[in-house]
Structures are given as structure tokens and as C-alpha cells.
Amino acid sequence: MILFATDFDNTCRQTLEIAMNISSDSDVKLFSDTANREQLRAALAENECGLFALSHGRPEYLTGQHNIPAISVSDADVIKCPVFAFACHTGTMLGRELAKLGIYWWGYTGQIIAPPNDYELQALFVPVFQYLRDNFVEHSNDIKYMDFMNNVYKLCTALKDDLEDRYTDNNQIDFEVLMCAERIWNRLRLWLPGSEDVASHPEITSELIIDGWL
Numbered sequence: 001m002i003l004f005a006t007d008f009d010n011t012c013r014q015t016l017e018i019a020m021n022i023s024s025d026s027d028v029k030l031f032s033d034t035a036n037r038e039q040l041r042a043a044l045a046e047n048e049c050g051l052f053a054l055s056h057g058r059p060e061y062l063t064g065q066h067n068i069p070a071i072s073v074s075d076a077d078v079i080k081c082p083v084f085a086f087a088c089h090t091g092t093m094l095g096r097e098l099a100k101l102g103i104y105w106w107g108y109t110g111q112i113i114a115p116p117n118d119y120e121l122q123a124l125f126v127p128v129f130q131y132l133r134d135n136f137v138e139h140s141n142d143i144k145y146m147d148f149m150n151n152v153y154k155l156c157t158a159l160k161d162d163l164e165d166r167y168t169d170n171n172q173i174d175f176e177v178l179m180c181a182e183r184i185w186n187r188l189r190l191w192l193p194g195s196e197d198v199a200s201h202p203e204i205t206s207e208l209i210i211d212g213w214l
Contacts, residue, residue, distance in 0.1 A: 057087030
């Protein structure tokens with residue numbers, strides 16, 4: 001697995017902590033300054049086991065270190081594996097265009113929220129990200145992808161319930177932390193090669209369609 005995580009702002013530093021917690025010794029780790037287009041292209045050219053990325057994103061590209069684009073449609077030539085990008089917006093145009101070129105792209109529509117930097121709360125999110133990292137490649141096909149989405153939905157729903165119980169006990173609710181748990185599943189999209197439609201969880205309602213993006 002290639003793990004890719006930037007750290008050029010506070011949001012990225014929070015997701016880098018997640019990346020470090022879910023990494024294994026066998027992973028190719030492109031963290032901080034090594035999370036750039038040149039090194040990512042080299043790693044993708046040599047590995048076909050999956051890319052799990054945590055950074056910022058735009059509809060046209062996944063961002064690398066120092067807010068410089070790391071993956072765009074022009075990089076399709078070296079992508080030989082499914083990609084999961086925990087980054088805003090890459091589940092729209094970028095995912096669609098790469099799927100046309102035969103690439104499975106798991107990404108997000110609209111804005112998502114980084115896990116909290118509070119150590120105790122962040123630890124509650126780690127099992128969700130561990131599941132994402134460990135299972136997205138196996139489920140990158142026309143048959144299994146909905147099992148993956150259902151499991152992500154269940155994990156995030158349980159996480160949100162746990163967070164609400166904790167906040168109720170402390171008589172305070174951090175809206176962004178709760179929305180982070182919610183958006184991990186409800187803004188997740190999969191572009192499947194050969195399909196004109198983007199896949200999402202069936203619990204998505206019209207109120208969760210972001211700016212016209214499915």
C-alpha cells in the first residue's frame with residue numbers, strides 16, 4: 001500500500017496523525033515533504049497494491065505538499081491500482097475522468113472535515129480509517145463495493161453515537177467533530193470504470209447532494 005499524507009497546514013497535520021496510526025511496516029510512506037507529485041508518480045509506477053491518500057483536494061486534482069497538485073488526469077499513465085482519497089472534491093470531476101481511463105477512484109464530493117486533533121477523540125476515528133485503508137482495494141469492483149459502503153456507514157453511525165454520548169455526558173457538542181464522522185460516509189463516492197454513474201450509499205438523500213454533485 002502507498003500511504004500519502006501532507007502536513008502543510010493544521011488540517012493536514014491532523015490527517016497525517018491518522019495516516020501514521022494506520023500505517024504498517026510494509027507500506028510505502030510518502031509523508032510531509034515526500035508527499036509530492038514526483039515521488040508519488042515514482043511509487044505508483046512501481047506498485048499496484050493501492051493508494052490511500054489524505055490531503056486537500058480540488059475537483060481537478062489531489063493536492064500534494066505545499067498545496068501543489070499531486071494527481072490530476074495527466075497522471076493516469078502511472079496509476080495501476082485503486083485509489084482512496086480522503087480529500088475534498090476529488091470525488092467529482094477527477095474521479096469521473098480517471099474512471100473513464102480504467103481507474104477505480106474512491107473520493108469525496110463537496111467539503112469534508114479532518115478528524116479532531118484532540119488525542120482521545122482522534123483515537124475514536126482511527127478504527128474507521130483503518131477499515132477504509134485495509135479494505136477499499138478488495139472492494140474496488142462492481143460486486144463488492146456496496147458491502148464496503150454499508151460497513152463504512154455502520155462504523156460511522158456507531159462512531160457518531162459514541163461521540164454524542166460522550167458530549168452529552170460533558171454537556172457540550174462539537175458540531176465539526178460530529179460532522180466529520182457523518183461526512184466520512186455520506187460524501188463518499190466511487191467512480192467505477194465503464195460506468196457513467198457515480199456510486200454512493202443508498203441512505204444518501206437529496207439534502208446531501210452538494211452543489212449539484214451527486
